[in-house]
Amino acid sequence: MIGNGSDELLALATRTFVEPASGKARESRSTIQYFTPSYSLYPVLAAIHGAATRTVRLAKDFALPDLTALRQSSDWDFQAALTFITTPNAPSGRAFSTRQLESLYRQHRGVVVLDEAYVDFAEENALELALNYPHVLVARTFSKAYSLCFQRVGYFVGHPELIAALDKLRDSYNVNGLGQIGALATLDHLPYYRANFRRIKATRARLTERLNAIGFEVLPSQTNFILARPPEFPAKKWIEELRRQKILVRWFSHPEVKDYIRITIGTDTEVDALVQAARSVLEHC
Amino acid sequence: MIGNGSDELLALATRTFVEPASGKARESRSTIQYFTPSYSLYPVLAAIHGAATRTVRLAKDFALPDLTALRQSSDWDFQAALTFITTPNAPSGRAFSTRQLESLYRQHRGVVVLDEAYVDFAEENALELALNYPHVLVARTFSKAYSLCFQRVGYFVGHPELIAALDKLRDSYNVNGLGQIGALATLDHLPYYRANFRRIKATRARLTERLNAIGFEVLPSQTNFILARPPEFPAKKWIEELRRQKILVRWFSHPEVKDYIRITIGTDTEVDALVQAARSVLEHC
Numbered sequence: 342m343i344g345n346g347s348d349e350l351l352a353l354a355t356r357t358f359v360e361p362a363s364g365k366a367r368e369s370r371s372t373i374q375y376f377t378p379s380y381s382l383y384p385v386l387a388a389i390h391g392a393a394t395r396t397v398r399l400a401k402d403f404a405l406p407d408l409t410a411l412r413q414s415s416d417w418d419f420q421a422a423l424t425f426i427t428t429p430n431a432p433s434g435r436a437f438s439t440r441q442l443e444s445l446y447r448q449h450r451g452v453v454v455l456d457e458a459y460v461d462f463a464e465e466n467a468l469e470l471a472l473n474y475p476h477v478l479v480a481r482t483f484s485k486a487y488s489l490c491f492q493r494v495g496y497f498v499g500h501p502e503l504i505a506a507l508d509k510l511r512d513s514y515n516v517n518g519l520g521q522i523g524a525l526a527t528l529d530h531l532p533y534y535r536a537n538f539r540r541i542k543a544t545r546a547r548l549t550e551r552l553n554a555i556g557f558e559v560l561p562s563q564t565n566f567i568l569a570r571p572p573e574f575p576a577k578k579w580i581e582e583l584r585r586q587k588i589l590v591r592w593f594s595h596p597e598v599k600d601y602i603r604i605t606i607g608t609d610t611e612v613d614a615l616v617q618a619a620r621s622v623l624e625h626c
Numbered sequence: 627m628i629g630n631g632s633d634e635l636l637a638l639a640t641r642t643f644v645e646p647a648s649g650k651a652r653e654s655r656s657t658i659q660y661f662t663p664s665y666s667l668y669p670v671l672a673a674i675h676g677a678a679t680r681t682v683r684l685a686k687d688f689a690l691p692d693l694t695a696l697r698q699s700s701d702w703d704f705q706a707a708l709t710f711i712t713t714p715n716a717p718s719g720r721a722f723s724t725r726q727l728e729s730l731y732r733q734h735r736g737v738v739v740l741d742e743a744y745v746d747f748a749e750e751n752a753l754e755l756a757l758n759y760p761h762v763l764v765a766r767t768f769s770k771a772y773s774l775c776f777q778r779v780g781y782f783v784g785h786p787e788l789i790a791a792l793d794k795l796r797d798s799y800n801v802n803g804l805g806q807i808g809a810l811a812t813l814d815h816l817p818y819y820r821a822n823f824r825r826i827k828a829t830r831a832r833l834t835e836r837l838n839a840i841g842f843e844v845l846p847s848q849t850n851f852i853l854a855r856p857p858e859f860p861a862k863k864w865i866e867e868l869r870r871q872k873i874l875v876r877w878f879s880h881p882e883v884k885d886y887i888r889i890t891i892g893t894d895t896e897v898d899a900l901v902q903a904a905r906s907v908l909e910h911c
Contacts, residue, residue: 510674517804
C-alpha cells in the first residue's frame with residue numbers, strides 16, 4: 342500500500358485501532374507502545390489519535406532490551422494493539438538484527454510495525470518478516486534515501502488482510518500525484534541511488550574514524566547520521582561551539598541522549614570541515 | 627491554515643470533534659451533518675473518523691431548505707458539532723447566497739464549514755462570514771480553479787482559535803513541499819487564472835444555451851460543470867449513447883440526481899462537440 346510519508350503512515354496505523362472500520366467509536370483507548378529514545382512523532386501521533394502510550398527504555402548503547410527483561414517489565418504489553426520498532430533507530434543510528442526482531446515480535450499478539458525509514462543505509466532489512474508473519478508490517482519511505490521528503494510518499498509491506506484494512510481507513514488522495522510519479526521514477530534510477538547509499542556509508546565510516554581519533558565516542562550507525570558522545574565538555578556546549586564555526590549539528594534534551602550530538606552525513610568535504618572545526622574547538626576551549 | 631486538499635481538510639475538521647486534543651477518546655460519537663446531494667466524501671470521511679451522520683435532502687432544484695422547514699425536520703440538528711455546506715454545491719452546480727447562508731448558520735451552535743471548493747467560478751463568496759463569525763470556517767482548495775489537484779493543497783479561513791485547534795490536530799507534514807511552492811506560485815499569476823475563470827464561465831454560458839436549445843433542462847451553474855436533465859430518454863442511456871461517440875460525461879445513481887448528467891466545462895471546441903453528439907443522439911435514437 343502506498344501511503345503519504347512515514348509519519349502519516351504511522352497515523353493511519355494508529356487510526357486502525359482507534360477507529361474501527363464499523364464507524365463506531367471505541368469506548369476504551371487503544372495502546373500504542375514503543376521503545377525510547379526513538380522517533381519523536383510516535384507520542385505526538387498517539388495523542389492526536391487519542392491512543393494511550395506505553396514505553397520502555399532501550400538497553401545500554403540503545404540496544405533492544407532482551408526478552409527476559411521485557412517480560413519482567415510491567416511497562417511492556419505483549420498484547421498491545423500496536424507496537425512500533427524503528428530499525429535502524431533514530432536518533433541512535435543503531436539497527437536491530439532481524440533475528441532479534443523475530444524473537445521479539447513472535448511474542449506479540451498485536452500488530453508490530455517495523456519502521457525502516459533508514460533501511461537503505463543499513464546492512465540488513467526485515468522485509469521477509471513482513472512477508473512471512475500476518476501481524477508484522479514494514480513501513481518504508483521515499484523521504485530519506487530517495488531524497489523525496491518534499492513529496493511525502495511512503496508505503497507499508499505486510500499481510501494482504503492488514504493492508505486491506507489500512508487501505509479502507511486512509512484518507513482519499515492521501516498521496517499526491519507528483520509524489521507518485523517521483524517515487525516511481527526512482528525505480529528507473531536505482532543504480533544512481535545505490536551509488537549514493539555506498540557513498541554515504543563510506544563517508545559515515547570516514548567521519549566515524551576521524552571523530553574517534555580525536556576522542557569522540559561514535560555509536561555504530563546504520564543510518565545517514567551518527568550519534569556521538571563528544572569529549573571534554575557537555576554536548577550542549579559542543580553544539581554552540583560548532584555553530585560559532587558555522588557547523589550545524591543536532592542536540593536533543595531528552596535524558597537518554599543529552600550527552601550526545603547527532604551529525605548528518607554530508608559530503609566528504611563537509612564532514613572533514615566538521616572534524617576540522619571539532620579539532621579547533623578542542624584546541625581553543 | 628494551509629491543509630492538504632479539501633477532503634483532507636474535512637477529515638481534519640471531523641477529527642477535531644471526534645478526538646479531543648487532550649488525547650482522551652470520547653465516549654460518544656460526534657455528529658456530522660450535511661445536505662444531500664452534496665460532496666460524496668462527507669459520509670465516507672465521517673465513517674472513517676467514527677462520527678455519526680445526519681442528512682437532510684435539499685429542496686426543489688437543489689436549493690437550501692428554508693429555515694422553517696429545517697426547524698420542523700427531526701433530521702436536522704442545530705446543535706450538531708459540525709455542519710458541512712458546499713457552496714457552490716456538487717453535483718448540482720448551484721450556489722447558495724451569502725445572505726441565506728448567514729440566516730442559516732446563525733441558528734447553529736456547532737461549527738459550520740462552508741466548503742467553497744468551486745467558488746472561483748461563482749458570482750459570490752462567503753469569506754466575510756468566516757472572518758466575522760467565530761463558528762464559521764471557509765474551506766478552499768487549489769485543486770479546482772488553480773489546477774493543482776495533483777498536489778493536494780487547500781486551506782481554511784476562520785477564527786484564530788478554531789484555526790489553532792485544527793493546527794494542533796493536523797498530521798505533521800500534511801502538505802507536501804512542492805504543493806506549497808505551487809500554491810504560492812499561483813499568487814504570482816492571478817491574471818492568468820482570472821482569465822481562465824472568465825473563459826470557463828463564458829463556455830459554461832455557451833454550453834447551457836446550446837443544450838437548452840435542444841431540450842436539455844440545465845440547472846443554473848456557479849461551478850466548472852453543469853447538471854442537466856436530458857430529454858427523450860433516461861440519463862443513464864444518454865451516458866451510454868454519448869460514450870459511443872467518445873464523449874465522457876458523468877452520471878450518478880443516487881435517486882436525487884439519477885435523472886441528470888453532469889458535464890465538466892471544457893474548451894469551446896469540446897463543448898460544441900458534445901452538443902453535436904447530443905444532436906446526433908436525438909436524431910438517431
